[in-house]
Every structure is written in structure tokens, then in C-alpha cells.
Amino acid sequence: MTLGETLACDFRVTVVGSAATTSGHPATVVSLVGRLEAGSHDACERHFVDLLSSGTTRVVLDCRELTFISSMGLGAILRLLRGVKPLGGGIAVSGAADSVRQTLMLAGLGKILMLEADVEAAARRL
Amino acid sequence: MLTTETTAGALAVTFLAGLAFFFLGLDFVKTSLKGLANRRFRAIITKLVDSGPLAATWGVLFGAISQSATAVAFLLVGLVTSGLLPLRRALTVVSWANVGTAALVFIAAVDLRLATLFLIGMSGVVIGLGRTGKFDPMLRSFLGVGLLFLGLKFMKDATGPLPQQAWFAGVAESLNSSLLLGFLAGMLLRTVIQSSSGIIIVLVTLCVHGVLAPAQTLMCIHGTGLGIGLSVLLLGSGLQGNSRQLAVFQALINAVSGIVLAGWLLAAQGGLVPGLLDLVGTADPGRGLATAFAIQQVLTALVGTSLLPRAPALLDRLAPPTLEQSLQKPRFLDESALQAPDVALELVDREQRRILGLVSGLLGGVRSDRDPRPGEAPPVVARAAITALDVEVSAYLGELARRDASIEARRRILAATDRERIIAQLATALDDLAGVAGPLRQDPSAAALTTSLVESLDTILRTVVEVI
16 A cells, blocks of 8 residues: 555545646645445545645545445545635546546536546646 | 133143233234324323322332233333333333232232223224224224233133142142242243232232242242243343333343342341341231232332433343334423423424434435445335424424414424425435336436436435535
8 A cells, every 4th residue: 555545445545646736736636446435435534634634725536447426425525625615725526437427417516526537627727 | 711620722822812912912002102102192191200209109000900010011112112201211110010019919909801801892893993083093002901901811811720730739849848949930930920919819828728838938929020020021022122121121120129039038047137027027927928029029119210320321231222213212302492492493403403314314225335324224214213203393393383482483483394394395205216216226228327316416415414
């Protein structure tokens, strides 16, 4: 396991680097791989809490390899959003598969989470 | 009529039928009391046993009328299960019902046969005619109580002829050889015969006629304490949660008092302490034994009363409440808060938030998570809890609306009533959605969209619950 990586059954969350934003503050890029659901949202949330503790306010969630997201997973992302918003930050989602994108859109989170095709485009929205 | 000549097979069949009536009656009472679970009825019950002494008094009375604290315990099971009676009060009633049974050893036993048949006949005929209306739950409770007592009567009838059986006289003779055997015999008798007073009367008669020695008879009486415990545990073996808690409590306090007094008797036999019969100080063995039995029952009640502060926590460990029972009971609504509308409305707010938290569980059967969600009730349990809590909250708000309140409080009551209606409609809609989404998830062309719909809707629900 590499630094900044959290594992759960069928799920992995990893800090993979940073990306330039238009605001000048770099965004932390977090890769979500596998199924973010009831059995894995706890691990993901712990990772997000660590991010917040380290002062991260701008996050790009790289969802290219995220195969499924349940309401529990969405809850974890929304709580991260509630943590960064008051600090002037935000979250952008990149590369989400159709099924994940569909869930986000139907939940009304399409605009709040700024869906983009790739990491660079997503970072520019922050 | 069962006589000395009745075969063992006939006795066994009669006992089995009695057991069946007992369970049937118990089920009737439990089910129908749930239908009676309105606020007004609960207020009456709560008022009847409002304080410890009142609950104790009613316990003695119920015990005296039913001649069996076990029957009282099983009747209260229905009240506790349906949320009509707080567990702690029920424990007080059960503790002191034991004392009530002792009273009947002194006075002529009340024959409940006619009352039982009247109860069954009256309620059964009215139910059969289908003209019960709003009295249906009450009549079904009466029928249940009647069947329960009929079951006890059958069991008593089936075991009553035992002392007249030739082999039983032999058993009585061998009992005199060992105090321990006496204790075991008392325990066994009470396990199968559902009336302590009935057994004690037989035992006292045997003693008065010189069949049993006073010490052996007394040991038999003490053994019934443990027998009551075993009997309650056997009859309540299929019970769960609050029902089992009541059964375990009744078993525990009777066993403790029986064992303590058996120990005392052994110590008295060894000359370490004065004997109970010596302390009673009567030359009449019948009266002495009856008084000793009364002392045992009072000790049972005292053990129960002394355990009350710790009993709910202890029973929660020994027999945890079922998820269904925990969820269906209001957590915040409080009768006394009805006097202060602001406080009552705050409690309604909290209860409604709790119900909203359960609403998400209705989608549990159609979500795609591989693992169960921690702490989430299965959809069927969540639905039952939401329905039960909706009834409670609506009735509470109705009661609040009938009281004097400021214009602002009335506005809030109306808002809360509207909110409750919306929550109930939301639950119904989600239930319907879950019904439709289940089959759709099996259809490959609709599965992905259905999953996204369910997860997104669940996200919205959870967000609403978190922010309100």
C-alpha cells in the first residue's frame, strides 16, 4: 500500500498528485477505484477526513475506475464538500462512467460537483 | 370430568389441549391489544399503575383473581409488547401478583370457570356476528383472556387427579426420605401445574393427613419457586424481546426466593437458624404452611422490587428487545410533555426526524450495495415501524390540539400534522417505488437506470434527514 492510499473490499482511494487550478491554489487529485458503497464508504470517509485535516480545500475526484457509487458513497463525498465549501474550496469530478454520472445527475449533484471529462478540465473549474 | 380412573393418555391429551388454548389465548391478547394501543387506553393503564404502590396493589389484585402470577405475567406481555405499559411498571405488577396468589391459599379459591366460559361465550358470539365495530380489539382481548384461563383450567384438570393416583402415594412416601427430593418434587409439580395455590392446597392437605412431614411439605413449597421459573421459561421459550424480559424476570425472582428459603430450611434443620414454621408460631400445620407460602411470595415480591432499579438494564442484556419492538416504540413522545405544547412539539419534531431516518430503509431491498448498511432495519421492519410511529405521532398531535395552546403553538401543531401526513405519503410512495424497482432491476435494459434512480433518491432522502 502506498502513502495516501486507503483500501477496503473492492475499493481503493488514493491521493495521486495535484493539478493546477484557475485560482492559483493547486487541487489535490484523489483517485477512486472500484465500488464506493456501504462496505467501503467508511474507509473513504476516513481518507477524506485526513484530507481536510491536512488543509486541503480543492479536490478533484478522479472517477475513471469507479464502477459503482451508492447513496452511502455519495454521502461521503457530500460531507467532504461541506467541509471544503466554507473554506472557499470545492470538489470537481472527472472521468465518471455513465452509470456514476447518471446517479450524480439524478441526485441533482451534477452542477455542485462540477463533472468534467478529465482531471485537468476538472481542476480548472476549482 | 377427569377422575382418578382417567388414563394417563387422556390426562396428557387434556394437558396438551390446555397448552394449546393457553398459547392461542396469549396470541389473541397480544394481537388485539395492539389494536387497542390508542393514547386514551394507554392513559388509563398508565394511570392505574401510575406509581410503584399502585402497581403493586394492582399486581396483588390481578394475582388473586387469576390465581397465577404466571398468567398475569403473560397478560402483561401483551401490554408491554404493544407499548401500553412501561416495562418497569409491568415488573412491579408481576412481582406483587405473586403475593396475590398466596391470598387464595387462605380463602376459598374463586372458581373462574363460569367467568371464563362467559368471557369466551360473550366475546366469541359477538365477534361471530360481526358486529364488533370499534370494540373489536377489546372483545378479542376478552376472548384471548378467556382462552388463556381455559387453557390453564385444562392444564390444572389434567394434573389435578395426580395425587389420587396410586403411584403418586408411593412418590409421596419416598419424598419423606429426602428434603432435596421434596424440593425437586415441588419444582417439578409447579413446572407442569399452572397454579401455585392449587399445588399448595394439595400439599397442605397431604401434610395435614400425615402423608407428608411438615419439613418435606415446606421444602416442596420452596421448590415451587424454582418450578415457576422453569414453567415461565418453558411457556415463554418462543418469546423474544420485552415479552421474554418479563418471563425471565418472573422466573428469576421466584427462583431466588425459593432457593433462599430452601437454604434457610436446610440451615434450620442443622440448628443454625430458627425454622420458618417455628417463627410462624402456630400449632396448626395447615395454617403454618399457608403462612410460609405467603412469606415466600412476599419475599418474591421484595426480591422483584429490590431488583427494579437494575432490572431493565439486566434484562436488556439477558433478553435484548427485538429490533421491531425497539423501532416501533416512540423514543421521544412523552405524556407529561403534553402540558407544555412547546416541549411537546419539540419532541414531535425529534420523533418525525427519527421516522424520516427510517424511511430510507424502505429502499433497502432494491439498493445495489453488496454489504448490509450498519444499523439499518430491513424494509419490512422499517415499514411496520413507520406505520406504528405514524399512528403514535398523529394521536399525540391530536391530543395536543385538544388542549389549550397559544396561536403560535396551534400554528406549529398544524405544521407538524401536515409534516406527519407528508412523511406518511412519502413512505407509501417509496414503498410503491421499491415494489416497482425490484422487477425492473432484473431487466438488463432498465437495471442501470433503476439503480441510479434508487441511489440518487436515497441520497436526497439522506441529505434531507441530515440537514433538517
